[in-house]
Amino acid sequence: MTLPPAPVLVIGCGLIGTSVALALAAHGTEVLLDDTSDAHLAEAVSQGAGVGLSSDDEPRFVVVAVPPVHAGAVVVEALHRWPQALVTDVTSVKSRIQDAIVEQSHAVPTGAGRYAGGHPMAGSELSGPGAANAQLFEGRPWAVTPTAATRPEALDAVVDLALQVGAVPIIMNASAHDRAVAVVSHVPQVMATLTAARLNDAPDNHLALSGAGLRDVTRIAGSDMALWRQILGDNAADVRSVLAEVRADLDRVIGVLETGDDAQLDAVLGEVLESGRRGTQLIPGKHGSAPSRLDSVFVQLADRPGELSRLMAHTGEAGVNIEDLRLDHDLGRPVGLAEISVAPGLGETLVEALTSRGWTAYR
Incomplete structure (x- = not known):
């Protein structure tokens, strides 16, 4: 695997930026950090995500991970400040960034060639550097959106970045991405x-x-x-x-x-509900594989320490891989319900194995 050019500067130490930095640092990449919030910067540094940017540093690759409202200006500023550096961003809307680069092309003549957009399809309802983790992008799509002027080395750098943090790069134009x-x-x-x-x-x-x-x-x-x-x-x-x-x-x-017409209700609701059901079957499966219907096994789970790990160990002993897992808790009872999703055809095998080990399991 080719490493992105280093040192890498990550501008913006929120959830995504700090997670990118942590993932790169875990592979030995030299990472520089910058943020307008001293507290965010200090927290990211304390987690081992990198070191603070100094005035003497010359990054070779810049990852802009600031809020969308500021991203275009920060990308243009980075292209201007470090004329040898390649630049990307992680914002979730790409056309606006590209428009900003085009508008400022007179100030940064070589800028468009050194820029390729990016967008990792990963995140959390949580925010800030405290929620960051180095595994956030593993197995997740990472859209790569070059401009018409993007040079090959800039495109390669973003693809290498995605691969280095465990993501799956997908190259597409900005409008299709949006x-x-x-x-x-x-x-x-x-x-x-x-x-x-x-x-x-x-x-x-x-x-x-x-x-x-x-x-x-x-x-x-x-x-x-x-x-x-x-x-x-x-x-x-x-x-x-x-x-x-x-x-x-x-x-x-x-x-x-x-x-209130029963015939119309059956026809219209049936069509709408069936359309939604078909849509769920188009969502890619694990690691981007073709969609597949999984077997679900439901297991009663006492709400006490160690029960979940015991359940997972017994599932492993049965030779069955867990594709997905979710927990729900019974109202007013110290009991939960675990739904274990396994490969098609393995549901009954797992039910038999867990039942033989004393679990209440069913499909």
Whole structure:
């Protein structure tokens, strides 16, 4: 594997920037750090992500990991300040960054050639350097978005960066990227937030009925809203287009619910629900593999230390690999329910193995 050119300067010590720095430092890459927040910089340094940038340092590769509203200006500044350095960024909307570079091309004549955009499809509802970890990008897609002027060495540097931190680079143009993230990331964020907002006026006895489904749908609604205001604003056209398609489906559902006509209800709801079911089957599987339906095994789990590790050990002893795992807790009882997803055809094997070891397991 080719290493990105070093030293690497990471500008912005939030969740993504610090995670990039930690992953690079773990492989022995020399990493420099910079942030307008002294506290964030100090915390990233204390975690071993790198050392603070000094005035004498000459980075060969710059990763801009600042909020979207500032990213374009910081990319242009980096291209100007270090005329030999290659530059990338990790913002989730790419066209705006490229526009900023084009607008400033007179000030940085060679800038566009030394820049290639990037966007790791990884993150968390948490934020800041304290939430960072070196494994954040492992197995995750990393979009690489060169401009028409990007030189080969700049493109290679971003691809090498993605590979070095364990991600899977996917090269695409900026406009295609922005449409893609509107569908797979930005609109889901809006829908999760709108669903969670319905809970604000719900009585406590209604909220007591909440289960794993609600938590799954609303988890990302707890994300940094200041950041999401910037992201949605930057990608407004593509997000609006996808939301209009969602609204059309919502209008169909609302309209047929108002009619009370059973035949129309069956036809329209059946079509909408089936379309959604098909959509879930298109989501790539583990490591980007083709989608596949997994077997689910449900296991009652006492809510005490060591039970989960014991369950995982017994699953391993059965020779079955865990593809996914989720936990739910019974209301008012010290018992949880573990849902173990395994490769198709292995569900019954795991049920038999766990049952023989004293677990209450079923499919």
